[in-house]
Amino acid sequence: MKLKFISDETLMDLRTNYDAYKENYYKKNHHWFDEYFKVEGRGIESSISFEMPIMNLDEDYSVSDKENVKVVYEALKHLTVSQATQERLWSGLAHLQFRDFAFYRLKNELQSGNDIRINTAMFFKNGNKRSLFVHILARLWWVGYMTYDESNRENPYWLTDFFCEKDFSARSVVFFSSNFTSNPNITKGILKSIIKLQNKGISIKRDHFVQANKYLNVVGGAMILDMLTTDEVENMIDKYLAKYYGIEVEQPV
Amino acid sequence: MKISSAYPYPVLYMNNDDYIDSIFSTGIEVAESFGEVKINAHFQLDNNGVKELIQQQKAVFLIHVECGQTSFRQVYESFHDSLEISIPSSNLRGKIQIHSFIIAKDRITDYTNNSLSDWYKGFPITFEKGNFIGIGEAIETTLFEDNAELLNLPSIITVSKSQKKEFMEVDLNSNNITIALPEYEYNQYAGNANSRLKNTILSAVFMPALVYIFSKIKDSQGDFEEYTWYQVLDKIFDENNHKLEDVGSDTFSALKAAQMVLRKPLKTSFEEIEKLNHAEE
Numbered sequence: 001m002k003l004k005f006i007s008d009e010t011l012m013d014l015r016t017n018y019d020a021y022k023e024n025y026y027k028k029n030h031h032w033f034d035e036y037f038k039v040e041g042r043g044i045e046s047s048i049s050f051e052m053p054i055m056n057l058d059e060d061y062s063v064s065d066k067e068n069v070k071v072v073y074e075a076l077k078h079l080t081v082s083q084a085t086q087e088r089l090w091s092g093l094a095h096l097q098f099r100d101f102a103f104y105r106l107k108n109e110l111q112s113g114n115d116i117r118i119n120t121a122m123f124f125k126n127g128n129k130r131s132l133f134v135h136i137l138a139r140l141w142w143v144g145y146m147t148y149d150e151s152n153r154e155n156p157y158w159l160t161d162f163f164c165e166k167d168f169s170a171r172s173v174v175f176f177s178s179n180f181t182s183n184p185n186i187t188k189g190i191l192k193s194i195i196k197l198q199n200k201g202i203s204i205k206r207d208h209f210v211q212a213n214k215y216l217n218v219v220g221g222a223m224i225l226d227m228l229t230t231d232e233v234e235n236m237i238d239k240y241l242a243k244y245y246g247i248e249v250e251q252p253v
Numbered sequence: 254m255k256i257s258s259a260y261p262y263p264v265l266y267m268n269n270d271d272y273i274d275s276i277f278s279t280g281i282e283v284a285e286s287f288g289e290v291k292i293n294a295h296f297q298l299d300n301n302g303v304k305e306l307i308q309q310q311k312a313v314f315l316i317h318v319e320c321g322q323t324s325f326r327q328v329y330e331s332f333h334d335s336l337e338i339s340i341p342s343s344n345l346r347g348k349i350q351i352h353s354f355i356i357a358k359d360r361i362t363d364y365t366n367n368s369l370s371d372w373y374k375g376f377p378i379t380f381e382k383g384n385f386i387g388i389g390e391a392i393e394t395t396l397f398e399d400n401a402e403l404l405n406l407p408s409i410i411t412v413s414k415s416q417k418k419e420f421m422e423v424d425l426n427s428n429n430i431t432i433a434l435p436e437y438e439y440n441q442y443a444g445n446a447n448s449r450l451k452n453t454i455l456s457a458v459f460m461p462a463l464v465y466i467f468s469k470i471k472d473s474q475g476d477f478e479e480y481t482w483y484q485v486l487d488k489i490f491d492e493n494n495h496k497l498e499d500v501g502s503d504t505f506s507a508l509k510a511a512q513m514v515l516r517k518p519l520k521t522s523f524e525e526i527e528k529l530n531h532a533e534e
Contacts, residue, residue: 049447080341080343080344081323081324081325081343081344081346082323082342082343082344082345082346083343084323085322085323085346085347128321128322128347129321129322129324132324142324146324176324179254179319179321179326180326181324182319182321182324182325182326183326183327221255221257222257222260222261222384222385223356223381223382223383223384223385224315224317224328224354224356224383224385225383226317226326226327226328227315227328227330227356227382227383228382228383232382
């Protein structure tokens with residue numbers, strides 16, 4: 001099938017008139033949405049083909065988020081990054097082809113009428129970049145894109161599995177709001193280093209990601225980190241985190 | 254990227270006086286054409302000590318390109334005084350920042366330079382890999398969203414089935430161009446055009462057709478001007494800083510024009526083939 005998106009005017013209408021429409025979100029009123037998008041020009045079929053993925057709807061989001069990162073990225077891997085930054089695409093999908101998923105993922109928010117979260121989940125309300133990691137659909141694709149490791153043929157999603165293990169929402173925002181993680185070498189270097197800590201039996205918390213980013217921010221002021229290989233970044237982070245957390249590292253003999 | 258004005262080592266930079274009688278300056282030009290952003294950088298370096306480092310490949314000219322919105326962040330290096338970069342437009346959107354530097358390629362110890370200011374005289378200086386040796390000009394540019402990006406461009410070419418013919422034919426004499434394919438070829442095209450070899454199939458059909466079309470334009474421009482397909486192509490070339498009427502000249506061959514309109518179809522085709530072969534390994 002073809003990927004659907006919404007026109008700029010429709011996007012503005014849904015955003016501006018949310019208060020008038022919100023009851024339909026609360027009541028998961030598919031009929032109302034179907035009628036709304038029947039109006040010519042509101043929902044637009046793109047030229048992009050895709051196969052609708054089967055979304056995981058587990059009661060436990062820590063299970064479903066991880067699986068859904070993989071199925072959404074797998075189904076939409078062929079989007080260009082420029083396409084994947086567009087609100088009218090992700091907002092369109094959340095209202096159209098992925099509406100069931102949106103209602104599932106926002107179950108509690110819809111019940112309690114948490115308008116702020118419903119808005120940030122369905123639209124881009126947090127600035128262009130941050131929104132990519134806050135919007136309930138866009139973030140699945142973007143975390144997939146950022147953590148997909150092509151060099152691991154057996155399991156290109158091994159970094160994704162680790163990253164999505166727990167604390168998915170907060171981790172995504174904290175980790176990818178840094179400019180450095182835009183560079184895949186740096187992202188992989190950090191993740192590999194933190195995975196090593198976990199393998200040593202250390203329970204990974206949000207702080208581990210924060211510290212790695214903070215450190216790169218300081219070092220990045222005096223050098224171009226983007227010149228470094230994944231291994232070099234990994235080594236730097238290894239040393240820094242070991243020192244910061246006072247972790248014993250085996251000395252080479 | 255934020256540039257600091259103070260570093261724990263000397264930096265050749267117009268905004269400080271770590272060096273005397275020395276210049277590092279970069280001219281940066283950006284142009285967008287047929288789905289690619291082209292960046293041309295020219296480095297002007299007037300400092301013998303730093304020049305030597307670059308000749309010895311201990312240091313390198315470097316262009317850093319960053320697009321916050323698409324999370325694009327990449328460096329391009331050169332040991333020569335100019336650098337040509339092309340990036341697919343689909344990787345970028347909105348504001349793009351381009352910075353220029355001279356960077357230590359490896360660890361450099363016991364660094365000295367005759368033009369260093371007195372302040373640095375007598376200190377041992379070391380550069381780590383990635384440290385700044387020089388900072389040049391930076392520019393910011395904005396790429397506007399291509400509205401047609403999510404949709405097919407107004408279709409000016411139709412592919413159709415011809416019952417009797419054995420060879421592909423192209424008809425130019427109406428508002429839309431028609432590519433007529435023999436029956437078997439047409440069925441394959443229609444059935445596989447959305448497969449993993451989509452671009453390969455498209456270029457097998459469109460590439461020769463466009464070369465044919467462009468080879469005809471020079472001779473019959475006057476006749477074609479009234480047709481929609483000509484006007485659309487004319488507009489596409491104009492928007493990409495080229496002229497349709499130049500196609501077919503010595504400097505702008507039909508073959509090149511076809512590849513530009515299809516945005517490097519050979520490359521995308523071979524990439525698909527490579528992926529498919531890898532997947533089957």
